[in-house]
Amino acid sequence: MPAEVALVAIGANLPREDGAGPHETCRWAVGRLGAIPGLRVVAVSSWWESAPIPPDPRSPPYVNGVARLEGEATPEGLLAALHAIEDEAGRARPFPNAPRVLDLDLIDLGGRVLAGPAPILPHPRAAERAFVLRPLAEVAPGWVHPVLGRPVEALIAALPPQEIGRLAGE
Template identity: 80%
Template sequence: MGVESALVAIGANLPRAGGGGPIETCRWALERLGAIPRMRVAAVSSWWESAPIPPDPNSPPFVNGVALLEGETTPEALLAALHAIEDEAGRQRPYPNAPRVLDLDLIDLGGRVREAPGPVLPHPRAHLRAFVLKPLAEVAPGWVHPVLKAPVAALVADVEDQAIRRLDSAPGGGA
C-alpha cells in the first residue's frame, strides 16, 4: 500500500441537523475528509449547484464538489471512512436517489479498475454526471477515466446539457 490519489465527490441537498444548509454540510464533510487517517486533502473544487438526477420536482437542488485526497489507504478502508462521515452527518437511505443530508462517493482511487468486491472503481456513473465531472476537472484536469480511456475534458463535453452552475470560484470557498 503506497501513496495514492483518491477523487471523492461531495454532495448534499438537505440541511444537516444543527449544521446549516447543504453548502455548510459540504464544508463540514471536507473537514472530516481531512481527518481520515493517513490521508490528506490535496485540492478542493469550487462548489456547484445542480438539479437532482433523475429529475425530482420534490427534491431541492444539490450542492456538489470534488476533493482530491492523497495518502495511503485501501478501497475498503476509504469507503468505510466515507460511510462513517455520512452516518455522522445523519445520512438516511430511504430509497434510491432520495434527497440527502450528505453523499460522499469514491470516484477513483489511483486509477484502479474493479467490480467486486465493492467498491466498484471507477464509480460506475461518474462519467454521466456533470455535477461530478465539472468539479473533478478543477482538481484533476489531467484525469483519464480508467475504463473508458477518455480524458475528463471530453467527458465534460458529453454532459454539457445538464443543469449545473458554479456557486463560487474559490476552492472549497463560500457561495
C-alpha cells in the same frame, strides 16, 4: 512508494439536524475527509449547484464538489470511512436517489478498476454526471477515466445538457 490519489465527490441537498445547510455540510465534510488516517486533502473544487439526477421536482438542488486526497488507503477502508462520515452527518437512505444530508462517493483511487462488490471503481456513473466531472476537472485536470480511457475534458464535452452552475462567489 508514491502516494495514491483519491477523488471523492461531495454532495448534499438537505439540512443537517443542527440546521447546517447543504453548502456548510459539504465544507464540514472536507474537514472530516482530512481526518481520515493516512490521507490528506490536497485540493477542493469550487462548489456547484445542480438539479437532482434523475429529475425530481420535490427534491431541492444539490451542492456538489470534489476533493482530491493523497496518501495510502485501501478501497474498502476508504469507502468505510466515507460511510462513517455520512452517518455522522445524519444521512438516511430511505430509497434510491433520495434527497440527502450528505453523499460522499469514491470516484477513483489510484486508477484502480474494481468490479465490486464494494466499492466499484471507478464510480460506475461518474462519467455521466456534470456535477462530478466539472468539479473533478478543477482538482485533477487531465484525469483519465480508468475504464473508458478518456480524459475528463472529453467526458465533459460529451455530456448531454444538465442543470449545473458554479455557486456565486466560488
